[in-house]
Amino acid sequence: MKKNQFWQYLVGAIVMTLLIPSMASAHTGVGDTTGFWHGLAHPIGGLDHILAMVAVGLWAAQIGGKALWMVPGAFVLAMAGSSVVGNLGLPLPGVEQGILASDFVLGLLLLFAARLPLAVSTGIVAILAIFHGYAHGAEMPSTASGLVYGFGFIVSTAMLHLAGIGMGLATARYQPKLQEQLFRLGGGAVVVGAVYVLINH
Secondary structure, three states, rough: OOOOHHHHHHHHHHHHOOOOOOOOOOOOOOOOOOHHHHHHHOHHHOHHHHHHHHHHHHHHHOOOOOOOHHHHHHHHHHHHHHHHHHHHOOOOOOOOHHHHHHHHHHHHHHHOOOOOOOHHHHHHHHHHHHHHHHHHHHHHOOOOOHHHHHHHHHHHHHHHHHHHHHHHOOOHHHOOOOOOHHHHHHHHHHHHHHHHHHHHH
């Protein structure tokens, strides 16, 4: 796959997602949003969140080196910061579209085995994390229990990243000859999952 083709697919996926009419919120007002356990359960309660967070871990493993901790770290930090913005009620347009875009973008990055400069990689995941964090923060009460809830979804996000990293490292160790194909297969699965979420919204 040539570089210019990769960027065409990537930009096309972003544009396609941003052109989607505003969808009904899949997050705000859904379920209890107080306490650690509710926060821990929230990211794993939505396929769109799971796809993005596991994909971040897989992509970090695919890149390797410092990306193993810097890529997921950038996601967690940006998500935590944007959750504060969401909790304050400050406007952020296209949150649902942004969450869905993150699935397509991360899936395509895996599918095409994109190895970008580390600063670019961390920047991409940080931008995508803003939408996930905002959605979490918008439903989080501004109380001590809400803060504990926030800590719960941060822990859950980190665990999903670690799951992706673990799968990626296991693939590299036990199937070294097939690792590139398996990473690409994982990226394809994320894109298919994103299409499923899009259809069922």
